[in-house]
Amino acid sequence: MKKSGLILVLFVLLTQLLWGQKIPEGKIVTTYITAKTLQNKAGENPKRRVSVYLPPGYEASSKRYPVIYYLHGFFWSDSLLVSSDKINHIIDRAISLKKIKPVIMVMPDESTVFKGSFYANSKSSGNWSDFTSIELVEFIDKNYRTIPHKDSRGISGHSMGGNGALRNAILHPEVFSSVYALSPGILDAQYFAMTEIDLYKNVKNIAEIKDLSKPENARTNIIFAIARAYNGNERKPPFFADLPFSFDGENLKINASVAEELKKNSTSELPFSHYENLKKLKAIKLDWGRNDELKHIPATCMNFSKTLEMLKIKHEAEEYIGTHGSEVSKENGRIENQMLPFFNEYLKFEE
Numbered sequence: 001m002k003k004s005g006l007i008l009v010l011f012v013l014l015t016q017l018l019w020g021q022k023i024p025e026g027k028i029v030t031t032y033i034t035a036k037t038l039q040n041k042a043g044e045n046p047k048r049r050v051s052v053y054l055p056p057g058y059e060a061s062s063k064r065y066p067v068i069y070y071l072h073g074f075f076w077s078d079s080l081l082v083s084s085d086k087i088n089h090i091i092d093r094a095i096s097l098k099k100i101k102p103v104i105m106v107m108p109d110e111s112t113v114f115k116g117s118f119y120a121n122s123k124s125s126g127n128w129s130d131f132t133s134i135e136l137v138e139f140i141d142k143n144y145r146t147i148p149h150k151d152s153r154g155i156s157g158h159s160m161g162g163n164g165a166l167r168n169a170i171l172h173p174e175v176f177s178s179v180y181a182l183s184p185g186i187l188d189a190q191y192f193a194m195t196e197i198d199l200y201k202n203v204k205n206i207a208e209i210k211d212l213s214k215p216e217n218a219r220t221n222i223i224f225a226i227a228r229a230y231n232g233n234e235r236k237p238p239f240f241a242d243l244p245f246s247f248d249g250e251n252l253k254i255n256a257s258v259a260e261e262l263k264k265n266s267t268s269e270l271p272f273s274h275y276e277n278l279k280k281l282k283a284i285k286l287d288w289g290r291n292d293e294l295k296h297i298p299a300t301c302m303n304f305s306k307t308l309e310m311l312k313i314k315h316e317a318e319e320y321i322g323t324h325g326s327e328v329s330k331e332n333g334r335i336e337n338q339m340l341p342f343f344n345e346y347l348k349f350e351e
Contacts, residue, residue: 023096024056028088031143037135038126042113042228042240043209046126049109050136051078052144053088055095055102064147066347067104067140069132069176071157071164074116074185074222078107085329094336100344106140108132110164113209114225118186119164120265124232124240132164133172150177151282151348156339158182158328162286163267166304170270173280178346180339181286182328187300189226190263193244195296197252199223200245209238230265231258268300271307283346284308284315287334289322297324 029052038046055065072081081087087107094100110117110128117128141148155176157165162184169179186192193200202220206212212221227241234240244259245252263269271278278284288301298319305317320327320334328334 023092025092026053026055026088026095027058028053028082033136033139035126035131035135037130038128040122040124040126041234042122042125042232044112044125048131049078050139051082051107051109052140053091053105053107054144055104056092057102058104058145062145063102064145064350065102065104066152066154066343066349067106067144067146068343068347069106069108069136069153069155069165071110071119071132071155071161072107073157073159073161074225075111076159076161077111078109081107087329087335090329090331090333090336091340093331094340099336100340101349103340103343103347103349104140104144104146106136108136112225112228114212114228115221116160116225117164118160118225118229119167120229122228122230122232124234125228128229129168129171133168133175137175147348147350149348150175152177154178154180154343154347156180156182156343157184159185159324163187166284166286167267167270169281169284170267170274170277173277177281177348178283178343179281179285180342182334182339183288183292183297183324184267184286184301184304185294185297186226187266187304188263188268188296189230189266190244190259191268191300192296193223193226193259193262196223197245200243201247203243203246226262230262268304268307271304271311271313275311278308278311278313283342284313285317285338285342286315287318287320287338289324289327290319291322292324294324 031050034047119128119132121127121129153176155165155169162181165179166181169176199220227243231242233242242258244255244262288297308315
């Protein structure tokens, strides 16, 4: 055999050997917190499940690790991030390919009676932002070998979780140094409500919370979830929220004060009310798919980026070819190739 042929054979064998090697796997630990910050009168369970990804080698070492807090989307949960999105395998692969150094990822379950909390403090259903950014972080730092400093904490999420990531990073720059929002949904809740205004016609069919479990009312959950997040009202059972719009037949009625509060409490308004906080963040990035099925997302993401640009807040914003989730949770997707390398660059790791 010629020398060049021998080299080619050896190369092929070596490649097959390398591809045959099993990627080292991290571990998912499931724990529970009965949150003081989530005590409420609206029927939400303050006992929350949390899935924690520990990187390969965690149990055999004494090292400390930075932490990424990853927030799930509407209709989703921490357990689905693992069982359906296989996010632990995405992290395993990224670590193995040196796209990020070993890191802890924390995924809290913040689904609610109405399928999503929006990670915001509510006047009726619990202080979800305080839970995410204060109580949860304190619990994780106490129970795992973290690097307990904001420079070693980042926050991310997809859809509702991307919204929550931006919201909590802006509200708590003393806790998180960097944020990456994947297709953040409903940044401007008033704008979203107007794009989906026909959903408010369904309210006449909703007398009890259980009515929202009917297949024909599934999407209507979102307007009640938004109302609880931004227009919570402890004095209005069974939904404990005020709605900005209603219909009398085909005639639209607007509750002006509620609609104004909805806008005021939206994440899109935080750059104005928390401008000094924004300047304290080390790194900010958001991205979205050009062909997102949720038509409000490209528009509100672009507007949010333009707001930051006009306020001279350094950040990255990227529109890519894809839908709401087609490029996110897959091999060589946005999490693996953009989000994790982003945190590898901006988080502080143990030297």
